[in-house]
Amino acid sequence: MSVVEIVRFAVRGLIANRLRSLLTMLGIIIGIAAVILLTALGNGASQYIQGQIAGLGANSITVLPRQPPDTVGTDGRPLTQGDVRALADPQGAPDVASVSPVVSVQDTTVEAGRARTDATIIGSTPSYFPGANVQLGTGRTYTEADVTAGRKVVLLGRTVADELFGIGSDPVGRDVLVRGVPFDVIGTLAPAGQGQGLSNPDENVLAPLTAVQGSLTGFGDLTQIVVQARSTEAQAAAESEINSILDRRHGIDDPDNRDYQVLSARQLADVLDDTLGAFTLLLAAIAAISLVVGGIGITNIMLVSVTERTREIGIRKALGAPPSAILGQFLVESIILSVVGGVLGVAVGYAGTLVPLGDFRPVVLPSAVVAAVGVSAAIGIFFGAYPARRAARLRPIEALRRE
Amino acid sequence: MTAGLGTAPLEQVPHVLDVRKLSKVYGSGETAVHALRDVDLTVRRGEYVAVIGQSGSGKSTLLNMLGCLDAPTSGRYLLEGLDVADLDERQQAVLRNRQIGFIFQAFNLIPRTSALANVELPLVYAGVGRRVRRERAQAALSLVGLQGREDHRPNQLSGGQQQRVAVARALVTTPALLLADEPTGNLDSASTADVLGLFDRLHAAGRTIVLITHDDEVAERAERVVVVSDGRLTEAAPSAAELPPRRPGTARAPR
Ligand SMILES: Nc1ncnc2c1ncn2[C@@H]1O[C@H](COP(=O)(O)OP(=O)(O)O)[C@@H](O)[C@H]1O
Ligand SMILES: [Mg+2]
Numbered sequence: 001m002s003v004v005e006i007v008r009f010a011v012r013g014l015i016a017n018r019l020r021s022l023l024t025m026l027g028i029i030i031g032i033a034a035v036i037l038l039t040a041l042g043n044g045a046s047q048y049i050q051g052q053i054a055g056l057g058a059n060s061i062t063v064l065p066r067q068p069p070d071t072v073g074t075d076g077r078p079l080t081q082g083d084v085r086a087l088a089d090p091q092g093a094p095d096v097a098s099v100s101p102v103v104s105v106q107d108t109t110v111e112a113g114r115a116r117t118d119a120t121i122i123g124s125t126p127s128y129f130p131g132a133n134v135q136l137g138t139g140r141t142y143t144e145a146d147v148t149a150g151r152k153v154v155l156l157g158r159t160v161a162d163e164l165f166g167i168g169s170d171p172v173g174r175d176v177l178v179r180g181v182p183f184d185v186i187g188t189l190a191p192a193g194q195g196q197g198l199s200n201p202d203e204n205v206l207a208p209l210t211a212v213q214g215s216l217t218g219f220g221d222l223t224q225i226v227v228q229a230r231s232t233e234a235q236a237a238a239e240s241e242i243n244s245i246l247d248r249r250h251g252i253d254d255p256d257n258r259d260y261q262v263l264s265a266r267q268l269a270d271v272l273d274d275t276l277g278a279f280t281l282l283l284a285a286i287a288a289i290s291l292v293v294g295g296i297g298i299t300n301i302m303l304v305s306v307t308e309r310t311r312e313i314g315i316r317k318a319l320g321a322p323p324s325a326i327l328g329q330f331l332v333e334s335i336i337l338s339v340v341g342g343v344l345g346v347a348v349g350y351a352g353t354l355v356p357l358g359d360f361r362p363v364v365l366p367s368a369v370v371a372a373v374g375v376s377a378a379i380g381i382f383f384g385a386y387p388a389r390r391a392a393r394l395r396p397i398e399a400l401r402r403e
Numbered sequence: 404m405t406a407g408l409g410t411a412p413l414e415q416v417p418h419v420l421d422v423r424k425l426s427k428v429y430g431s432g433e434t435a436v437h438a439l440r441d442v443d444l445t446v447r448r449g450e451y452v453a454v455i456g457q458s459g460s461g462k463s464t465l466l467n468m469l470g471c472l473d474a475p476t477s478g479r480y481l482l483e484g485l486d487v488a489d490l491d492e493r494q495q496a497v498l499r500n501r502q503i504g505f506i507f508q509a510f511n512l513i514p515r516t517s518a519l520a521n522v523e524l525p526l527v528y529a530g531v532g533r534r535v536r537r538e539r540a541q542a543a544l545s546l547v548g549l550q551g552r553e554d555h556r557p558n559q560l561s562g563g564q565q566q567r568v569a570v571a572r573a574l575v576t577t578p579a580l581l582l583a584d585e586p587t588g589n590l591d592s593a594s595t596a597d598v599l600g601l602f603d604r605l606h607a608a609g610r611t612i613v614l615i616t617h618d619d620e621v622a623e624r625a626e627r628v629v630v631v632s633d634g635r636l637t638e639a640a641p642s643a644a645e646l647p648p649r650r651p652g653t654a655r656a657p658r
Contacts, residue, residue, distance in 0.1 A: 005527050016515055315511045318472055319525045319572070320500020322493045396499075397473040400511070 006325060010332035017305070024301040025341035027294030028379065032345025032372045035287035037352045040362035042280025044353075048360035049276065053269045059097070059232055060133055061239060061264040063225040063246070068259045076259020077250045078221035086245050087227060093245060095238040098127035100226040101209055103217050110205060111177040112164040119160045119205045121178060123212025124226070131228040134201060139172040139187025142208045150210035154183040158191040159202040181215040183207065235266050294341070295379040302334050302387035313391050314399025327392035334384025335377060342376025418481070419579050419611045420446040420469060425478030427464050438464040440634040441478070446580075446613060451606040453625035454615045461634045462615045463584055469613060470505045470582045471495050483579055500528050504573030506583035510565040512557040512572075518544065519553035522572045529576055543571035547601055563594025570601055574610075581605065583614040587621060599624055 014021045063083075068076045081101060086092060088099040104122045128134065129141055142153050156164070156171060165171040171185045192201040213219045229238035239262055243255070252258050306313070313326055346369055353362040427439040438461045446452055454462050467473040468480060471487055480487045482502060490498060499505075512521050522540040531539070544550060547567040557565055566586060573581055583602075587595040595618075603624060606612055614625065622628050628639040 002530070012516075311511075312513055315513060316524070316528075317496065318470070318499060318505050318511070320496050320498075320528045320576075322496040322528070324493070325528060395473070396471075397467050400472065400507075 003328075006328040006332055007336075009329045010336060013305070013309075013329065013333050014336060020301060020305075021337060024297055024337050025344065027297035028291070028338050028341030028376055029294075029345040029348055031287065031291035031294035032342045032376055033349035033352060034290050035284065035372050035375075036346055036349025036364060036368055037362065038283035038287045039280060039368040040349070040353045040364045041357070042276060042283050043365050044357075044360050044362040046273065046276040046280070047363055049272050050269060053265050053272070059229040059235060060131060061227040061229060061235065061242065061262060063227060063242060064261045064263065065221070065224075066259060066261045068257045070254075070257045079223075079225055079260060080221060083246060083249060084222070084225055086249055087225065087242060089245075093238065093241040095230050095234040095241055097228045097230045098131050100124045100128040100131045100228075101222045102128065102224045102226055103209060103212050104223045105212070105216050108179050108205075108216070109177075110160060110164065112171070112174065115164045117160055117163040119157065119203055121205050121207060121212055121216060123207050123209040123217070125209055127228070128206070128226055131226045134206070135190035135192075137188040137190040138170050139185070141187060142206075147208040147210055150214050151208060152181065152183045152211045152215065153186045153207065154178065155187040155189055155206040156185060157189050157200075157202040157204045157206075159200070160205055161188045178205065178207075179216060183211070232266075235264060239264060239266075291375065291379065295338070295383040298334050298337055298379065299383040299386060301337075302330060302384050303390070305333070306330060306387045306391040309391075310394065310399050310402040313394055314396050314402070317394070317396035317399060323392040326394075327388045330388035330391050331381065331384050334388070335380035338376045338380030338383075339373070342373045345376070346372055417447060418445045419448050419450075419483060420444070420613070421479075421481040421484075422469070423479045423481075425465075425468065425475050425480060427461070427468065427473075428476045437634050439468075439475070442631075442634075442636045444629065444636060446611060448579075448611055449606075449609050450627060451602070451612045451625045452614070453622040453628045454613065454631060455617060455619075455622050455628060455639070456631035458617070460631045462631050465631060465636075466582050466584050466613065466615055469580070470503050471499050472505070496528075500525055501576055502579045504576065504578040504581045506566070506569050506573050506581070506586045508585040508588040510557070510562070510569045510589070512565055512568055514557055517554050517556060518549065518560065518568045518571075521557070521568055522575050525572060525576045539575055540571070543575040544568070546574065547571045548597075561594070562590050563597050566590060566594065566598055567601065570598065574605070579611060581610055581612045583612070585615050585617070587616070587618065595621075 063079060065076060065079050079101075084099050084101045087096060090096075102122060102124045104120055106120045107118050108121045110117055110119050110121075122128075125147055126141060126143060129136070136155070137158065139155065141155065142151070145151075146153055154176060156176070161169060161171050164176060165174065170188065172187060174185050176183050176185060189201060189204070189206065227238065227242060229235040242262055243258075246252070246260055247255070247258070250259055316326065349372075350364055350369075353364050422442060422444040425439060425442045425444075426437070429436040429438055442465060444465075454465065456462050464473070468475050469482075471482070474488075482498065485498075487495065487498065512518075513524065519537070519540050522543050523536050526536040526539060541550070541553065544553060547570050549564060549567055549571065552560065552564065552568075555564075557568070560568065566589075570586075573583075586602075587598055590598065599621060602612060602614065606626075612625075614621070616622055630637050630639050
């Protein structure tokens with residue numbers, strides 16, 4: 001008896017119970033669609049966040065001072081201009097493109113006439129602009145000469161400019177008071193918008209390092225050091241160069257007990273990637289559970305089908321159907337149910353991903369599609385095998401006696 | 404296919420069917436039912452045998468075992484010289500397919516399936532190709548007088564017509580043995596006459612038939628009648644005198 005005949009019997013069996021076949025398939029359709037959709041959601045979210053992180057400045061590395069974890073009460077060494085000079089040495093750190101010392105003061109009052117607002121004042125060198133991926137809006141950036149002379153000039157973040165001088169205004173040439181000290185406005189920063197990074201650059205005010213130290217913080221320790229790697233690829237190498245230089249300078253022998261911290265977009269991306277990976281896995285696991293439920297639905301319906309058609313099985317056996325033909329017929333029925341359900345599920349899942357969700361679009365993983373269809377075929381075989389074997393093993397007379 | 408199955412030279416196998424000391428017990432312990440006790444029976448090629456007996460005497464039990472639908476508790480059953488107990492499930496399926504045509508009291512057609520497809524079914528399991536299958540099924544349907552009804556479903560046919568479809572289905576593989584368990588039990592007198600006429604023609608054409616009935620009129624048409632009573636089998640006096648009287652099991656040819 002040929003496979004074609006077995007398939008024909010199976011299709012006839014399914015068509016004879018159209019509604020039931022459809023409902024059984026629905027379980028698989030939902031399961032597969034859930035797998036496709038949820039993995040696409042995880043994947044889309046991952047790609048979206050990767051894009052956001054790229055906006056942070058992919059080559060940017062930030063060094064922050066911190067309390068060493070193991071030495072309770074004793075402060076670690078601060079970050080100094082000496083550290084900056086050591087990091088800027090092309091011999092010791094060949095993968096570093098630029099090093100910018102940074103002092104910053106949060107919640108500082110900035111006034112222009114009657115208007116006033118609070119801003120974060122960041123003092124640094126011109127290399128800070130490319131190093132921290134800050135774009136100029138209007139006017140000019142401060143220069144090395146401004147830093148050397150300690151000129152009191154500032155660039156205003158877009159929100160600060162809007163609040164002090166009106167929305168969309170160009171305050172270049174005007175004066176502001178930063179904690180009572182007058183500064184000339186020489187430029188504004190390009191609007192960064194929401195979500196570009198962890199703090200909002202639109203609320204920053206940028207000035208030469210020396211000017212901020214001279215009028216606000218004093219010439220002491222640095223708040224942070226911003227390092228730019230030569231390239232995205234060189235970032236990991238630059239990070240390890242920073243570690244070895246600072247470990248030597250700060251007398252650190254235990255890497256877990258450093259008095260400074262190196263942060264980069266790359267690290268952030270890695271952490272987020274891991275988190276998103278776990279998240280995607282969780283979604284896939286939920287989807288897999290619904291697939292298993294769908295599979296059990298197939299077993300259930302095939303068992304009902306075998307029970308209901310016991311007499312028919314008996315007749316077929318009395319007419320000489322070998323066990324393999326009966327097994328084949330019911331197995332093929334369940335495989336058809338699950339594979340057709342799987343293909344429809346992929347279609348439904350794919351259609352679902354066309355609906356945009358907030359800022360990001362789900363992105364279908366081709367591997368998820370292949371896996372889903374493969375898994376649904378496997379479900380058909382696995383969950384159909386038991387009822388099919390039961391049918392094939394029935395003794396003809398027992399099957400015929402059943403009503 | 405099993406070696407020798409259906410290929411044994413017919414003249415060397417005098418009996419289509421040869422049953423020795425066949426017993427069947429349903430259940431066990433206190434509830435055991437001895438449905439058949441040490442039954443011996445031989446049927447020669449071309450014989451038309453009627454099995455009669457009261458309800459519950461064990462007729463169906465016997466026929467089910469002759470049709471390889473059930474296995475005996477003890478005893479031997481040779482079909483065309485082949486011991487059925489030696490065959491595995493798949494080989495028994497082949498045997499049912501090629502050597503046996505079974506006709507049930509309840510017709511047992513596959514529902515929602517046309518008469519033609521029902522008759523084709525044994526040929527499908529025999530691996531016959533589509534075109535040949537169709538031709539042979541159509542021929543079998545014309546033989547039982549149902550040409551033009553090929554596309555009718557069982558629920559669109561009368562009881563007599565359904566039983567004739569079942570007869571066509573039993574015939575279509577040209578089996579060595581036709582078995583019928585009260586084939587006219589569910590039919591009115593006109594349909595009964597139709598079906599019995601059909602058996603007469605098949606018998607005249609040389610088919611071997613074993614038929615269960617409790618209708619004397621039906622039994623009269625057979626050339627030999629055996630009686631089952633409380634699980635034991637006895638030979639009735641032959642209704643026609645063509646055959647010399649003999650007791651079951653005594654006419655066995657030496658092997
Ligand atoms: N599957 C079964 N389980 C238990 N007892 C059975 C079964 N089939 C038949 N019997 C019993 O075996 C005896 C013979 O039954 P059966 O062969 O059907 O008789 P008949 O066909 O002559 O009416 C009866 O007593 C019946 O109750
Ligand atoms: Mg009976």
